[in-house]
Amino acid sequence: MPPTIDVPAARQLTPPTGRPGMPTTARWVGVLLATLALTLGLFVPAAPSAYAQSDDLYENLDLTYAIQEDGTVDVTMDVTLRFGSNSGRHGLEMRLPIREPYDPSGGGGSSDQDRTYDYSNFDVSSPDNVSTKLSKTEVxxxxxxxxxxxxIGDPxxxxxxxxxxxxxxxxxxxxLTTYEGIEFYYDALYAGGNPAIASSTITVESPxxxxxEDLRCVRGSDSSQTDCDQFDFSGTTVTVSNSNLADDEGITLAAQYPLGSIQNAEPNLIPADTPNGDQSMSLSSVEWPIIGGLFAVVAAIAAAVVGLARKYWLKDERFLGAPPGTIPPNPEEAEVGRDPxxxxxxxxxxxxxxxVGEAGLLQDGxxxxxxxxxxxxxxxxxxALRLDPERKQVTLVDRNVADRPEERVLLNALFNNRGPxxxxxxxxHTLHSANxxxxxxxxATVDKAGWFKSLSMSKAARRGSSFGGIAILLILGYNFIGGAGLNVLLAAAAIAIPVILAYSVYRAAKKRGQRTAVGRxxxxxxxxxxxxxxxxxxxxxxxxxxxxxxxxxxPWAIVFGLTERWTKICQQLVDLGRLSDQEPYWYSGTGSFWMNYAIWNSFTHSMHSATTPEPPAPDTSGWGGSSGFGSGGSGFGGGGISIGGGGGGMSSGSW
Structure with a gap:
C-alpha cells in the first residue's frame, strides 16, 4: 500500500463551487474579543512582586549611591546576570518605584500623602556583545x-x-528624608523581586x-531585621556587603547625616487622593450608550466599505465568453470582465x-x-533526488532535471554545489531559509507571467504586521489621548476596532490576490x-x-490536501493489480515502502516544523500580586529598621 504523507490540513480546499473563502464568523468574533482584551489590557495595572525567572542568578550585583549636595542621587548598578533555563534571554528588566504610600510615623498606617520618586539621565553599557537598547514604561x-x-535589550x-x-x-x-537628621533610608533591593544573588556590595557616598553619623543595614525576606553580613562607614562612605541572598530576600539600609548638610533632603510628597495617572480611568465613568452607538455606526460603515471592496475591487478578472479554464489564442486582445x-x-x-509550487500560490495567494x-x-x-523519509534525508541524483526556479533554489539550499x-x-537550518x-x-515567476493584478506580501514580510499594527495604534492612542480619560480612550477604541477588523477582513480577502484573466x-x-x-x-x-x-x-495531492484520499485510491489500484506494488524509484528508506505509514507521517510533520520559524519568546516577566511596599518613618527610631521599611525598592531579572 502506498504511504500516507499526511500534509497539514490548513490548506485543505472545499470542492470548487467556491474558492478558498473568508474566515468564519467565529474566527472574527475571536479576533474582536482579542482586540478588546488588548485594548482593556492597556488600562489594567500590572503590580510587581516576585520575579518569575526563579532560576536566574546574579553572580554579582553592586550598587553605588552618590548623594549630591542638592539632594539628588547618582546611581550606578554593575551586575552580572547568569541566565536560567526558563529565561527569555533578551536582556535585563528593572523596576523602580515612582509612587508609594507614605506614613511619616513609620507605623504602617495610612496617610493623606504619597511619596514620589523621579529618575532621569539613564545610560546603559556592557562589555559583552549584547544590545543595550533601553525602553522605559510607567506602570x-x-x-x-x-x-x-x-x-534593556532587543526583543x-x-x-x-x-x-x-x-x-x-x-x-x-x-x-532622602529628614527627621532628627538627614536620612538615606532606602530599600535598595525589594524583597522577593530579584533573582538569587551570589555577591552584592552597596556603597553610599555623601558630600x-x-x-x-550612623548606619543600620538588614537583609532577608519582608519585615526581616537580620543584620547584613558586613556594613560599616568611614567619613562620607558607607560600605555594605552580602552574599548568597535567596530570591525572596532584599536589602534595606539607613544612613544618617547631620541636619543641614545636604540641600533638599525632604521626600517628594503629593496628596494621597491625587489620581494615579488619570482620574477618569474608571469603568463607572464610561458613557456606554454613546460608546456603543459610535461603535455600531463605525462598524456599519466599515462593513459596507469591505462589502463593496469584496464585490467590486477584489474580484478576479475573467475572459468573457470563454468557458472556465480556457485561455483564448490571443489573450491580450480578448474581452475581459469581472469574475461573477x-x-x-x-x-x-x-x-x-x-x-505544483505555482499552482499552490495561484489557488490562494x-x-x-x-x-x-x-x-x-x-x-x-x-x-532529481531520492527521498528517505525515515532518516529525513535526501540524496542528490541529477540536479539538471530541475527546470523551475523554486526547484533549483531548493536543490541549491540542500546540496550547494556538490555532486550526485x-x-x-x-x-x-536548511529548509526554513530555502522555504x-x-x-x-x-x-517572481507568477509576477513576470502576469497571473495576478495584485498579490499580497510574502508571509515573512507580513508576519506579525496585523496585530503589531493594532498594538501600535492602541499604544499611540493611549499615549496621545490617555489624559482625556477612559471615555475618550474607549471612543477611540470604538472607532479603531471596527476599522482594524474591517481592514483585517479586507486583507484576508486580498491575501489570496486578485488574479488576471489568465491567472483566473x-x-x-x-x-x-x-x-x-x-x-x-x-x-x-x-x-x-x-x-x-x-x-x-x-505532488498535486499534497498541495491540494488530498494525500490520504489519493493514497487510498492507489491502494485499491494495487489490490486490483492495476498498479505495481514495487517501491518507487525515488524512495530509499530502509524499511518497506508500503508499511512505513508512521514514518511518512513523521516526515511530513518534520517538514512543517523545519519550515516554520520559532515563535518569539513569551513575555515571562511574571510580576504579579500586590506590591506591598511603602515609605515613612525614621530609620533610627527605637524599633530599628526592617526589610521594606525604607523608601524605594528595586526589582529586576531577565526578560
Missing part, C-alpha cells in the same frame, strides 16, 4: 503606587552566552559636608502546465508547507484537477499500463 499599581519599568535578539554584564547609571530624586464568482468549474483530467513538500516530492519523481550521491538533512527563497522565486483561467484548471482527484474512484482512473500514476500525481 500604575493601584491608586497609590506605581513603577518605572526599564527593559528580536536572543543572548547566546550564559552570562552578561551591564552597567546602568541614572539620577534619582526624592530618596564632604555630610559625614556619616458563481460559475461551475468543469472537471479537468490532467494538471495544468505549471509547477499563499506559500505554505504543502508547496515545499509537494515540490520536494516532485523533484524526487522527476529523478551527496546526502542532505531536511532540518530547519523563504522558494516563495520569493515563485512570486489557470486557477480554473487547478480547481478542476483538484475536483478530479477529490471525486474520482479507482475504477475511473485511466492511465497507461506500467505508469506510476501514484507518484505522478502525488
Amino acid at each position: 500604575p499599581d493601584g491608586d497609590h503606587a506605581g513603577w518605572l519599568r526599564l527593559r 528580536d535578539r536572543t543572548i547566546k552566552s550564559d552570562t552578561v554584564t551591564y552597567t546602568i547609571t541614572y539620577e534619582a530624586d526624592g530618596l 564632604s559636608s555630610a559625614p556619616v 464568482g458563481n460559475l461551475e468549474i468543469p472537471v479537468t483530467f490532467s494538471p495544468p502546465p505549471i509547477s 499563499q506559500w505554505d508547507v504543502t508547496e515545499i513538500t509537494g515540490t520536494l516530492v516532485a523533484l524526487a519523481v522527476k529523478g 550521491g551527496t546526502e542532505a538533512s531536511l532540518d530547519s 523563504e527563497q522558494m516563495s520569493e522565486a515563485v512570486r 483561467a489557470l486557477t480554473d484548471q487547478i480547481e478542476g484537477f483538484r475536483l478530479y482527484l477529490s471525486t474520482a474512484e479507482a475504477n475511473q482512473l485511466k492511465f497507461e499500463e506500467g505508469e506510476d500514476i501514484y507518484s505522478k500525481y502525488l
Whole structure:
C-alpha cells in the first residue's frame, strides 16, 4: 500500500463551487474579543512582586549611591546576570518605584500623602556583545503606587552566552528624608523581586559636608531585621556587603547625616487622593450608550466599505465568453470582465502546465508547507533526488532535471554545489531559509507571467504586521489621548476596532490576490484537477499500463490536501493489480515502502516544523500580586529598621 504523507490540513480546499473563502464568523468574533482584551489590557495595572525567572542568578550585583549636595542621587548598578533555563534571554528588566504610600510615623498606617520618586539621565553599557537598547514604561499599581519599568535589550535578539554584564547609571530624586537628621533610608533591593544573588556590595557616598553619623543595614525576606553580613562607614562612605541572598530576600539600609548638610533632603510628597495617572480611568465613568452607538455606526460603515471592496475591487478578472479554464489564442486582445464568482468549474483530467509550487500560490495567494513538500516530492519523481523519509534525508541524483526556479533554489539550499550521491538533512537550518527563497522565486515567476493584478506580501514580510499594527495604534492612542480619560480612550477604541477588523477582513480577502484573466483561467484548471482527484474512484482512473500514476500525481495531492484520499485510491489500484506494488524509484528508506505509514507521517510533520520559524519568546516577566511596599518613618527610631521599611525598592531579572 502506498504511504500516507499526511500534509497539514490548513490548506485543505472545499470542492470548487467556491474558492478558498473568508474566515468564519467565529474566527472574527475571536479576533474582536482579542482586540478588546488588548485594548482593556492597556488600562489594567500590572503590580510587581516576585520575579518569575526563579532560576536566574546574579553572580554579582553592586550598587553605588552618590548623594549630591542638592539632594539628588547618582546611581550606578554593575551586575552580572547568569541566565536560567526558563529565561527569555533578551536582556535585563528593572523596576523602580515612582509612587508609594507614605506614613511619616513609620507605623504602617495610612496617610493623606504619597511619596514620589523621579529618575532621569539613564545610560546603559556592557562589555559583552549584547544590545543595550533601553525602553522605559510607567506602570500604575493601584491608586497609590506605581513603577518605572526599564527593559534593556532587543526583543528580536536572543543572548547566546550564559552570562552578561551591564552597567546602568541614572539620577534619582526624592530618596532622602529628614527627621532628627538627614536620612538615606532606602530599600535598595525589594524583597522577593530579584533573582538569587551570589555577591552584592552597596556603597553610599555623601558630600564632604555630610559625614556619616550612623548606619543600620538588614537583609532577608519582608519585615526581616537580620543584620547584613558586613556594613560599616568611614567619613562620607558607607560600605555594605552580602552574599548568597535567596530570591525572596532584599536589602534595606539607613544612613544618617547631620541636619543641614545636604540641600533638599525632604521626600517628594503629593496628596494621597491625587489620581494615579488619570482620574477618569474608571469603568463607572464610561458613557456606554454613546460608546456603543459610535461603535455600531463605525462598524456599519466599515462593513459596507469591505462589502463593496469584496464585490467590486477584489474580484478576479475573467475572459468573457470563454468557458472556465480556457485561455483564448490571443489573450491580450480578448474581452475581459469581472469574475461573477458563481460559475461551475468543469472537471479537468490532467494538471495544468505549471509547477505544483505555482499552482499552490495561484489557488490562494499563499506559500505554505504543502508547496515545499509537494515540490520536494516532485523533484524526487522527476529523478532529481531520492527521498528517505525515515532518516529525513535526501540524496542528490541529477540536479539538471530541475527546470523551475523554486526547484533549483531548493536543490541549491540542500546540496550547494556538490555532486550526485551527496546526502542532505531536511532540518530547519536548511529548509526554513530555502522555504523563504522558494516563495520569493515563485512570486517572481507568477509576477513576470502576469497571473495576478495584485498579490499580497510574502508571509515573512507580513508576519506579525496585523496585530503589531493594532498594538501600535492602541499604544499611540493611549499615549496621545490617555489624559482625556477612559471615555475618550474607549471612543477611540470604538472607532479603531471596527476599522482594524474591517481592514483585517479586507486583507484576508486580498491575501489570496486578485488574479488576471489568465491567472483566473489557470486557477480554473487547478480547481478542476483538484475536483478530479477529490471525486474520482479507482475504477475511473485511466492511465497507461506500467505508469506510476501514484507518484505522478502525488505532488498535486499534497498541495491540494488530498494525500490520504489519493493514497487510498492507489491502494485499491494495487489490490486490483492495476498498479505495481514495487517501491518507487525515488524512495530509499530502509524499511518497506508500503508499511512505513508512521514514518511518512513523521516526515511530513518534520517538514512543517523545519519550515516554520520559532515563535518569539513569551513575555515571562511574571510580576504579579500586590506590591506591598511603602515609605515613612525614621530609620533610627527605637524599633530599628526592617526589610521594606525604607523608601524605594528595586526589582529586576531577565526578560
